[in-house]
Amino acid sequence: MAANILLVEDEPGIQELLKFNLTQAGHQVTAASDAEHALTFLKSTLPDVILLDWMLPGMSGIDLCRRLRSDERYQPIPIIMLTARGEERDKVLGLDSGADDYITKPFSPRELVSRIKAVLRRRAPQMTDDPVEINGLRLDPASHRVVGNGQPLELGPTEFRLLHFFMTHPERVYSRTQLLDQVWGDDVFVEERTVDVHIRRLRLALEPSRHAELIQTVRGSGYRFSAEVG
């Protein structure tokens, strides 16, 4: 699960407490005390989740949230808003800032951690280590194993990540560029055609259990992982 989390919270005590709890839950936490620091940090690093306090000195959490949502680069990052009791939940929701979830103080660390997991599962399923199974093809991130109809399949690191991404995002076409971003990482500079090669390697690896056809070519668009025919 181990996610990189940006925590934006001005109150030192709460900041420490949350940082501690999240670290204990296996996450990597960076804390910022206001919107400015948060933005500065975001220029250099993209976290997996952002925890945003509603009340912040200077630019409020809501404003920051809106601003992040309007920037394509930050758009895919899940945001969880931290709100204090008394700030009517409905009101907060009504202001719809584009956050993925809201959580009201006081909350238990346990709840926060599970909300983070939930949000990750929704936005970036390949980050969780839940096993995935489709059509008899099973991939388990924890043990780093792939099994097709009971038969163990061998695949290299990149093919493993590629398959994991596909299995957590089935029935949808991804362009080569999107796959490079998602599976290789945004910062990598690689030929688009390289994707073809790894798709081929993945198909070869899945062939022994007849699962190669789950990887489908969509001419002119990219590739798709699908249990459907065609």
Place this chain on the structure above:
Amino acid sequence: MAANILLVEDEPGIQELLKFNLTQAGHQVTAASDAEHALTFLKSTLPDVILLDWMLPGMSGIDLCRRLRSDERYQPIPIIMLTARGEERDKVLGLDSGADDYITKPFSPRELVSRIKAVLRRRAPQMTDDPVEINGLRLDPASHRVVGNGQPLELGPTEFRLLHFFMTHPERVYSRTQLLDQVWGDDVFVEERTVDVHIRRLRLALEPSRHAELIQTVRGSGYRFSAEVG
């Protein structure tokens, strides 16, 4: 199992009783009558488990628990809260304060001992001295012996701990860093590649009984202990 236990309990009678029972069960017990004494003790020694009475003079058990949880040094130590009957409502609070378990007075010594064992197992399964056996490979922490298909195997201290960790955490990949943290300890600064060497030594040690293949390399990720093929 022999764990070092810090018991924080203000009532002398109960303190004595618990101390006696736990000592009887083979544990090393240190008693503190309040949070201050507990903290003083903790500055010099880190126990394996902390038993914390909910009601304490001065700083309450819950506060102490929170405080301990906010200190990185004490973070990994399991805490069991002792609560009186009728404080049921506070049970949730106790858990949210970061305690690992709670137990309601009055309780039997037997129950307490088994909860301690359970908590240790959860936090650090390799700390208990229950024998582990997988695929004819048997490791007994109590006697510090490893036997493969009836044949005694010789392994050094580090290899023993490594194998113990693996056998208590099978079917899961661990990175070199994780293994260093878990088997060597967080405070050790050792080259990551050192893990490779010990993996090799462990494999050599397991070879005589053909158990070397239980230690599997997952390229790009780390190592895995598994009874499965591949």
Place this chain on the structure above:
DNA sequence: GCGCCGGTGTCATAAATCAGTCATACTGCT
């Protein structure tokens, strides 16, 4: 004190595996 010894960590090197690129063959579509 001295040398032996098992245990550890580090390194250099070999071996294994992988990633990315390219040239070329193939495919479907107009």
Place this chain on the structure above:
DNA sequence: AGCAGTATGACTGATTTATGACACCGGCGC
């Protein structure tokens, strides 16, 4: 047929892991 997009096989440098050797350390007996 011609074109654009894809598949495939081969190649090479790079990365990752395995292995053997070695130096260091603390304990121990002499």
